[in-house]
Amino acid sequence: MVEKLESIAARLRELDEAVSDPALARDGARYRETMRERSRLAVIVEVYETWRTLLEDLEGARSIVRDETDPEMRELARSEQKGLEERKEALEARLGGLLAPRDPLADKPAIMEIRAGTGGEEAALFAADLFRMYSRHADRRGWKIEVMEASGTELGGFREIVFSVTGEAVYEHLRWESGVHRVQRVPATEGSGRIHTSAVTVAVLPEMEETEVEVREQDIRVDVMRSSGPGGQSVNTTDSAVRITHLPTGLVVHCQDEKSQIKNRSKAMRILRARLFELEDAKRQAERAAERKSMVGSGDRSERIRTYNFPQNRVTDHRIDLTLYKLDLAMEGDIGELVDGLVRAAREELMRADPSQAAGRTAT
Numbered sequence: 001m002v003e004k005l006e007s008i009a010a011r012l013r014e015l016d017e018a019v020s021d022p023a024l025a026r027d028g029a030r031y032r033e034t035m036r037e038r039s040r041l042a043v044i045v046e047v048y049e050t051w052r053t054l055l056e057d058l059e060g061a062r063s064i065v066r067d068e069t070d071p072e073m074r075e076l077a078r079s080e081q082k083g084l085e086e087r088k089e090a091l092e093a094r095l096g097g098l099l100a101p102r103d104p105l106a107d108k109p110a111i112m113e114i115r116a117g118t119g120g121e122e123a124a125l126f127a128a129d130l131f132r133m134y135s136r137h138a139d140r141r142g143w144k145i146e147v148m149e150a151s152g153t154e155l156g157g158f159r160e161i162v163f164s165v166t167g168e169a170v171y172e173h174l175r176w177e178s179g180v181h182r183v184q185r186v187p188a189t190e191g192s193g194r195i196h197t198s199a200v201t202v203a204v205l206p207e208m209e210e211t212e213v214e215v216r217e218q219d220i221r222v223d224v225m226r227s228s229g230p231g232g233q234s235v236n237t238t239d240s241a242v243r244i245t246h247l248p249t250g251l252v253v254h255c256q257d258e259k260s261q262i263k264n265r266s267k268a269m270r271i272l273r274a275r276l277f278e279l280e281d282a283k284r285q286a287e288r289a290a291e292r293k294s295m296v297g298s299g300d301r302s303e304r305i306r307t308y309n310f311p312q313n314r315v316t317d318h319r320i321d322l323t324l325y326k327l328d329l330a331m332e333g334d335i336g337e338l339v340d341g342l343v344r345a346a347r348e349e350l351m352r353a354d355p356s357q358a359a360g361r362t363a364t
Helices: 002-019 028-067 071-099 121-141 170-177 261-284 286-296 336-352 355-359
Strands: 110-116 144-152 158-166 179-185 196-206 220-225 241-246 251-255 306-309 314-317 322-324
Touching: 002 028, 002 071, 028 071, 110 121, 110 170, 110 261, 121 144, 121 158, 121 170, 121 179, 121 196, 121 336, 144 251, 144 261, 158 170, 170 196, 170 336, 196 261, 220 261, 241 261, 251 261, 314 336, 322 336
Parallel strands: 179 306
Antiparallel strands: 110 158, 110 196, 144 158, 179 196, 220 241, 241 251, 306 314, 314 322
16 A cells, blocks of 8 residues: 555656646646646545654554553553554545545536426425535535526426536535435425425536537537526527537537527537436446436436435435434535545445456446
8 A cells, every 4th residue: 555655646746747837737628637636646645644644653652652661651652552543543544445446537527417306396496405405515615516507487496407516526426416316394385284205306427528528510400599487488688598409319408597699508518518428428338327327217206315304304315324313404515424425335335346347437
């Protein structure tokens, strides 16, 4: 492990020299990729250096325990040694997680799609609640959210909302949010006080660069129209809404969030590239296609990865069997325990798998 950590430290020094080169800053794609790698390796090196310092302190405590003749001093050193050994184990466990094989897409930005499923207006309202939850969680992590497309309802819910999330290791942390989210609560529209069960589907796609997914102009049809709001009423007097159809696959993307046709087209192309990558990757990786199908599902109540029970203030993730009785805080963005738990479970699974297969699992 030490040899691998030393090579990572050497690579970090190389990256520090590279980012000082003005030529790198002129290549936006390379610069972003370099900074993402540097940020990831810096965390590993920081933990590694802390571990090395701790080993020196631990050796010092052990020497006192071994050589000190004063019983009181020896007992103090023994107590310090125990604490240092516990910290050493914790740091080594963390290093093991940081060194585990990583999905090649882990550092990608993500495009999230939230859609109301079973439950009508109540499902649409919960879709809006989930969007707010993810937005506030992104604030806590220092991530940036950009709404790309939204289809609202008159009561303030979303039939569908698509947004991008950018920041450090976004896709690695959010990819496990894909699936059916089930909510149990008394809807605001319910007069008798009965608890309803509704469902919302979430899909998380890695956002790809233009150079990574080629979309030929002859393969798309672009239609422009006026934007519309809830109920179909026009909300724009110009033809700024854009619908792009990818002719070979039949994929259709619609964007109307911006007043500018150019901006809507740009956003639609970003969504299209993400969906095309997912489609192509699913063809080449049969196991990943099966995974995504099981995660996204149909939006039926019986399929779920997570349940939000408002009467009991409980949120349960069924994949890692984790239940927290702080749903009120979770809906305000405090979902780190859930998100990080899923990432840890995924890393442990990768470590149990063959490393060579794990490293190339989602390579294109």
